[in-house]
Structures are given as structure tokens and as C-alpha cells.
Amino acid sequence: MDHYQPPLADISFALKHVVGYPDIAALPGFEHADLGTVVELLEQCGDFMSVAVAPTNRQGDIQGSQLQPDGTVVTPNGFKEVYRQYVEAGWGSVPLPEEYGGGGFPRTVGVVIQELMTSANMAFSLCPLLTQGAIEALVHYGDDALKKRYLPKMVTGEWTGTMNLTEPQAGSDVGALTTRAVKNEDGSYAITGQKIFITYGDHDMAEQIVHLVLARTPGAPEGTRGISCFIVPKFLVNDDGSLGRRNTVETLSLEHKMGIHASPTCVLSYEDATGYLVGEENRGMRIMFVMMNSARLGVGVQGLAVAERAYQQSLAYAQDRRQGLATGATNPSSAIIDFPDVRRMLMTQHAHIAALRYLMLLDATYVDRSTNDPDPAVRARADEIAGILTPICKSFGTDLGNELTSLALQIHGGMGFIEETGAAQHLRDIRIAAIYEGTNGIQAADLVGRKLGVRGGASMLEFLADMREIEFELTNAGAEFATIRKELSRQFDALEEATRWMLATGQADPDGVLSGSTPYLRMWGLCAGAWMLARAALAAPATGDAALADSQLVLARFHAEQLLPQCASLLGAATAGSRDLFALDADQLAGAARRVRS
Known part of the structure; x- marks a missing residue:
């Protein structure tokens, strides 16, 4: 229950092969943060979070602050002492400015540290997260x-x-x-x-x-x-x-x-x-957005991090819990991991978590480019893409945090509903993340109200076109990638159709666009996640690790065939407009409910 295993191999693969961290380390100001140094640092950080912080998670939930x-x-007991160790080790200062005593590492590294700390104990991690937002506001405006x-x-x-x-x-x-x-x-x-x-x-x-x-x-x-x-x-x-x-x-x-x-x-x-x-x-609103934008990516990471912790627990439970007989079983009872529906839930968690990790790190790399690339044009474009990705990461990340921790609880069966197993805590903890730092509805409104209109829609359409370049790579990658390419192409078409509808509708019918903003944001999350998984599957063979390459291909294919198709099904909701949302007033809504009950 208190055990947490930092997914350092997955993170190292993501940094080196999926989000291009070596290019970030080559930017001016980040020369000291090469990949080898970062991987070693993260191994030490993961050890601290799993050994010192993770054991406080359950006790903190039971005892609470008073x-x-x-x-x-x-x-709660232990928090003060562990926080002192955290400060002495300097983990919070790693991605902060050297001018004020920080390590000057890229934001990308800070995002990984935050994932590790949040998986260990979300409640504990909130204190450093809020401190970082306040620091960034002071750095920019103090x-x-x-x-x-x-x-x-x-x-x-x-x-x-x-x-x-x-x-x-x-x-x-x-x-x-x-x-x-x-x-x-x-x-x-x-x-x-x-x-x-x-x-x-x-x-x-x-x-x-x-x-x-x-x-x-x-x-x-x-x-x-x-x-x-x-x-x-x-x-x-x-x-x-x-x-x-x-x-x-x-x-x-x-x-x-x-x-x-x-x-x-x-x-x-x-x-x-x-x-x-x-x-x-x-000028307080301008300063507030510095704090909020920093925190919004951080809150998206919370969805990923708590889902990872819940997944590890549900996977362990599925291997240990024996109940019933799976097809072809010869033992008196089977581990529930051998049943197809449990496998479906585990694979859904695994694929979404991998996609979220890639998305969060990708967003962070664009933040780093927006601040440290020597080319002003590159900085400006990176800032635009980070602006697109941040509401997606915050909203889609926390929505999935809720959904995946619920799946983890479901795998536990009735025992998941019992507090002593700890599965329920993950679901309870992450539920707030879709609400604070701007509700997910506000994130969706930001996506269609501010980010979609950048350069008359060209910014978002260019990003979508960049994503679609992977279709050619998948075509040339072999038959095993065929269904990934086919499904990605179909879903990109749906996302592009929704985007063009939003652009054509926005000025004349802003309520119509806002009415479809939440399903539209989810379309983006699903497509961007599938895109990143496909990138990972294409990159994995270069590692020389056949098992890794196989697992990345399976994750990308499972996501494309079984999760990504939800995107096109949301097209109708994204483009339906506001007519039916406002067709009934409050009295009619109440009356409709009474008629159903009678």
C-alpha cells in the first residue's frame, strides 16, 4: 500500500527517445544538465521519494493536518521531518534560477521531479508546487x-x-x-x-x-x-x-x-x-497568469502521477488476487490478471499513463525552448505550442487521473471500496485536480477562446499539420504499424473538421463554440496522446532493446485501436452548438426530472 516504484526506465526512455531532451540540454544555459547527469540525478530523486516521502502518504491521509x-x-506525523530532508537535499531548487541559489536545470527536469514527488505523496507535493508558482511570479515581476x-x-x-x-x-x-x-x-x-x-x-x-x-x-x-x-x-x-x-x-x-x-x-x-x-x-491578472500557467502544467502532472501510483497498486493486486478460473487454467484458482476484462483495465491505465507522460514532458520542452532558445522565432513558436498544450495537459491529464484511479479501484473489486486497501485514497485525492487552478471547463474555454484564435487559427492548424507528418513515417515503418496509421489518420480528420468548425463558428456564435469546448479539448488530448505513443513506438527499435520496442508498439496499437476511436465519436458533441443546452429553462429541467421519477 505504501510501496512506490519510480518508473525511471520509462522516464529515461521518454527523455532520450521521445521528447528530444538532448536538444533541450544543448540550449544556452542548460549545458550542465546533459542527459547523463539528469538520469543520475533522477535516480537519486526517485530513491528519496520512494524511501522518504511515499511512506507518509497513507498516514497523512488518515491523520490529516490539524x-x-x-x-x-x-x-501529520513525519511531514515536518521529511520536508526538512527535502530542503536539505535541494530537490525543490533543481529547476529554479541559479541567480537565487537554484540548480538552473530545465523545466522538463522539474516536471519529472514533480511527477516522482506527487506519486509518492500528492498532499505533500502541493506545498512545493505552490511555492514554485510564487517564485516564478516574483522572478518575472518583483x-x-x-x-x-x-x-x-x-x-x-x-x-x-x-x-x-x-x-x-x-x-x-x-x-x-x-x-x-x-x-x-x-x-x-x-x-x-x-x-x-x-x-x-x-x-x-x-x-x-x-x-x-x-x-x-x-x-x-x-x-x-x-x-x-x-x-x-x-x-x-x-x-x-x-x-x-x-x-x-x-x-x-x-x-x-x-x-x-x-x-x-x-x-x-x-x-x-x-x-x-x-x-x-x-497588473495583478498578468502576474496571476504567470503563477497559474506554471501551476496548470503541474496539476496536469498530478493526474499522471496519482494514476501511476494507483496503477502500480492495482497491477500488484491483480497478480496476487486469486479468484475463479480463467480460460485454459489448470490451477484451483486463477490470478485475476488472467481475465480479459482485468487486462483491458490494466492496459487502459498503462497506455493512457504512457501517453500522458509523453505529453507533459513535451509541453515542458516547449516551455524550455520558449525561454532559452537563441532564435526569437523559435522562442515565439514554442510559446504558442506550450500555450496550446498547457490547457490540454491540465484538463485531459486530470480527467484521466480521475478515470484511471477509478479503474484501479475497480480492479480491486469490493476491496477497493474499503479504505484499508488504500485504493480509494488515490481516487479521493486526485478528484480535486479537475477543479482547482482553473476548472477543466475553464481550460476548455481557454483553448477555444484564446489559443484557437492565435494568428487567426493558423497556430493550431500548423500544430495539427506537424502532428500529421507522422502518418508518412508510419506508412514506411512496416505492416505492424498499419492500423496505428489508419486510425490516427481517421481521428486527425475528425479533429481537423472540429477545429475548422470552431474557427468558422466562433465570432458569430461564441456560446456554440463554448458549448462544444470540453469534448473538443478531449479530442485534442486523445489525438495528441496517440501521436506521442506512435512517436515512441517508432523510436523504440533504435534502442536495441527488442522487449522495449515490442511493448511500445503494443501500447501504441492498443491505444489507437481501442481508446483513440473515442475522438471521432466526440465530433458531434464538439460541433452541436448551444441549442439544446439552453432549450430548457430551470423549471423545465426540474419538471423533466419529476416526470421521469413518476
Whole structure:
């Protein structure tokens, strides 16, 4: 139940042969992060995550974080000690800027570290994830004084960070927030308001918590145009860098959640708390998107990582659990892995997990190209592709996280529904990932509302055309690739048809496009995942490992023949428009339900 085996061979193959990591390591600034160095580093990281972090997962779920009478939050047994080891080992600093004490490794390497840590313990991993988002916002928009004061200890992990966006009345409508920021005579601001759903808003694992808080200054424009971003530390920082008095930030309560019990989700109250402006007034949304875009890929990785942990457990259970007789069996009972439907569930998990890993790493490589490639045109195009992939990775990744952990539970049968087996925890933990950091519906709206329209649709159509080049490679690869090529071609046609419909419909009927945005995003996820699996199958023979080449071919073929066909079936939903979604008002919907019951 607490055992986790880092899939390092799969990750190494992905980096070297599928997503082209050696090309990333050759970019300026990444010369020290060659593939050999990275593989060795990841082996050490995987060992730490499996030995130190993974055993805390079950205990953290049972015990949870607790709000004490004095208003402080205590994390589950072992968390504080393991986090100290994590900081001392420097795992959080690996992909962060060298200027502030980080390792300066590519984001791609950071994504792998995050997968390993999240598989080990998702609730634990949320603290470093939020800290990284806060760091990136400060790197991009903080002035030199703020960077010097806060970044070095945030990069090491000695200080952690949060993102304070949501308020009770606002939800995902950030523009409706009412937290106010009034400028003080010394240039700081007095922050007053309440924030909800603040992950690791208070805890005992670090001495300092640096809150990034969205608030509105007096006279600011209404809506999102009037939002500013502020650093509000738990403790004020003295001129010599030491911690001073406690700021007026109070934890009112912890949410009682379905999962990730060990991660304290706080309701925070600010009463004239001292804050410091990040960037310029009324530019908070721009800063927020730096934090959110970083976190959205990270949340997609959570879907992959928890699905991997659940898959490992369900595979082990399927090998050990004996029940009934499989076809041709001679023993008194068969392991359930010998039954076709259990094999179907295991293969579905395995294929989707491999596809997700390739997609997450591909997105990360484009992020690295967008920041470090010396050619401005390459940087610009990489930024466009990362913009397309990020909502797909976040939404499709977390949807599959829910679906695959549910399959893992199903393999356990009735025992999966019993908490002691641990299978249910994975399903409970990952359920939030489709909701936070922008719901998956918001990701789909972003895909069709912002990314689809880039350069009049040319950006996305060019990416689709690039994907379709694999059809020629598959044609020349041999008969064993024929069904993969045939199915990919058919599904690319459906995706292109949906894309052109979206482009033709968008300006005249935005609600129609939004109505089909979720199935359209899933079409992209299915096609992109199949494309990456096909790339892996084509690349695997070059390794000289016949078993690896065979397994990659089987995964790509299984996905193409049994999972990818869902894409074309979504074409109707993606292009149906909004007519029937709005045909019944609330009273009619209620009436229809009553007639069904009667």
C-alpha cells in the first residue's frame, strides 16, 4: 500500500527517445544538465521519494493536518521531518534560477521531479508546487528589493509560498474579489479581506510563508482590470533578513475535504496586514497568469502521477488476487490478471499513463525552448505550442487521473471500496485536480477562446499539420504499424473538421463554440496522446532493446485501436452548438426530472 516504484526506465526512455531532451540540454544555459547527469540525478530523486516521502502518504491521509487552538496548523506525523530532508537535499531548487541559489536545470527536469514527488505523496507535493508558482511570479515581476529579500530562501524551500486568489463570493470569477489594499506612508500596503481554498496557507514545515495576494486598491477599475498583486509574509522580514513580528494574517479554519487530507486548505483573514506591491498597480491578472500557467502544467502532472501510483497498486493486486478460473487454467484458482476484462483495465491505465507522460514532458520542452532558445522565432513558436498544450495537459491529464484511479479501484473489486486497501485514497485525492487552478471547463474555454484564435487559427492548424507528418513515417515503418496509421489518420480528420468548425463558428456564435469546448479539448488530448505513443513506438527499435520496442508498439496499437476511436465519436458533441443546452429553462429541467421519477 505504501510501496512506490519510480518508473525511471520509462522516464529515461521518454527523455532520450521521445521528447528530444538532448536538444533541450544543448540550449544556452542548460549545458550542465546533459542527459547523463539528469538520469543520475533522477535516480537519486526517485530513491528519496520512494524511501522518504511515499511512506507518509497513507498516514497523512488518515491523520490529516490539524488547526490548533492558538490558530497554528500542524501537519501529520513525519511531514515536518521529511520536508526538512527535502530542503536539505535541494530537490525543490533543481529547476529554479541559479541567480537565487537554484540548480538552473530545465523545466522538463522539474516536471519529472514533480511527477516522482506527487506519486509518492500528492498532499505533500502541493506545498512545493505552490511555492514554485510564487517564485516564478516574483522572478518575472518583483523588484530587486523583493527578489533579494524573499527569493533565496523560497528557492531553497526554507520559506514556502502560496497563491491567494479565491474569495467566498467570487469563486473562479477573480474580478469579483473585494480584498482591499490601502497604501501606507512608508510605501507598503494595508491588506484587508478574506481568502478561501489557500493550499498550505499555514503549516509547521517552514518558518516563513510568503503569501501572494490579489487585492484591489482604492479607486481601481472594476473587474479584472483593477486587480493588483501583493506579497504578504506570515512574518515581517527585518532589514538584516531575520524574521520580525507576526503579520496580521489569521487562519480561521481548515476545509474538511474529500481527499488530500494532509494538505491544509485554509480560510485566511487579513486585517490591515502589511503587504508589498509586486509589479505595478492594476497588473495583478498578468502576474496571476504567470503563477497559474506554471501551476496548470503541474496539476496536469498530478493526474499522471496519482494514476501511476494507483496503477502500480492495482497491477500488484491483480497478480496476487486469486479468484475463479480463467480460460485454459489448470490451477484451483486463477490470478485475476488472467481475465480479459482485468487486462483491458490494466492496459487502459498503462497506455493512457504512457501517453500522458509523453505529453507533459513535451509541453515542458516547449516551455524550455520558449525561454532559452537563441532564435526569437523559435522562442515565439514554442510559446504558442506550450500555450496550446498547457490547457490540454491540465484538463485531459486530470480527467484521466480521475478515470484511471477509478479503474484501479475497480480492479480491486469490493476491496477497493474499503479504505484499508488504500485504493480509494488515490481516487479521493486526485478528484480535486479537475477543479482547482482553473476548472477543466475553464481550460476548455481557454483553448477555444484564446489559443484557437492565435494568428487567426493558423497556430493550431500548423500544430495539427506537424502532428500529421507522422502518418508518412508510419506508412514506411512496416505492416505492424498499419492500423496505428489508419486510425490516427481517421481521428486527425475528425479533429481537423472540429477545429475548422470552431474557427468558422466562433465570432458569430461564441456560446456554440463554448458549448462544444470540453469534448473538443478531449479530442485534442486523445489525438495528441496517440501521436506521442506512435512517436515512441517508432523510436523504440533504435534502442536495441527488442522487449522495449515490442511493448511500445503494443501500447501504441492498443491505444489507437481501442481508446483513440473515442475522438471521432466526440465530433458531434464538439460541433452541436448551444441549442439544446439552453432549450430548457430551470423549471423545465426540474419538471423533466419529476416526470421521469413518476
